[in-house]
Amino acid sequence: MFKFVYSKSWISKVFLALLAFSFIFGTAIMWGPGGLNFGFGNYVIKVEDITVTPKEFILELSRLQRIYGEKIPRDRLKTEALNNLLITAIFAYLAEKNGFYVSADEVKDFIIRQFSDENGNFNEKKFKRYLYYLRLTPKEFEQIVKTTLLANKYKSAV
Structure with missing residues (x-):
């Protein structure tokens, strides 16, 4: 099922980076300065x-x-x-x-x-x-x- 993702490790890295960024950015907006x-x-x-x-x-x-x-x-x-x-x-x-x-x-x-x-x-x-x-x-x-x-x-x- 995940052969495509595993074979293209750069895709999974980009996906994880985007996912992490969205959580960090969302948290910064809600709980950030102020x-x-x-x-x-x-x-x-x-x-x-x-x-x-x-x-x-x-x-x-x-x-x-x-x-x-x-x-x-x-x-x-x-x-x-x-x-x-x-x-x-x-x-x-x-x-x-x-x-x-x-x-x-x-x-x-x-x-x-x-x-x-x-x-x-x-x-x-x-x-x-x-x-x-x-x-x-x-x-x-x-x-x-x-x-x-x-x-x-x-x-x-x-």
Whole structure:
């Protein structure tokens, strides 16, 4: 069956080289410079100055998976995650365009409320553990909170 291939060893070498190259090239495209970007680059969605990063997309997808589990197919969850993030980005953009803003104090107050213990004191350990779990820096988390608060302000006003 393979007599032709064995008799022409250069054909098998070329075939194996092409096969190896395709795996190496494919891996470099998926996992290469820029890390795990899923082909999105630096952002998944951009509405003027409001951007949604691949990390935010993964977080939203994870949130939806925790809510729905296996009840909804993964492709549908991805679409739902993108829709949620797009709506938030549009509302945040419209809020900025119409003069709404979120101050650093508002972001800080929100974070303190979310990570307070039963006595109302900020639990820094709990906050850092949450950031570690989500693989976010404090600055990234603050930006997500700011965008969400901005979108919520606009939704409440309209």
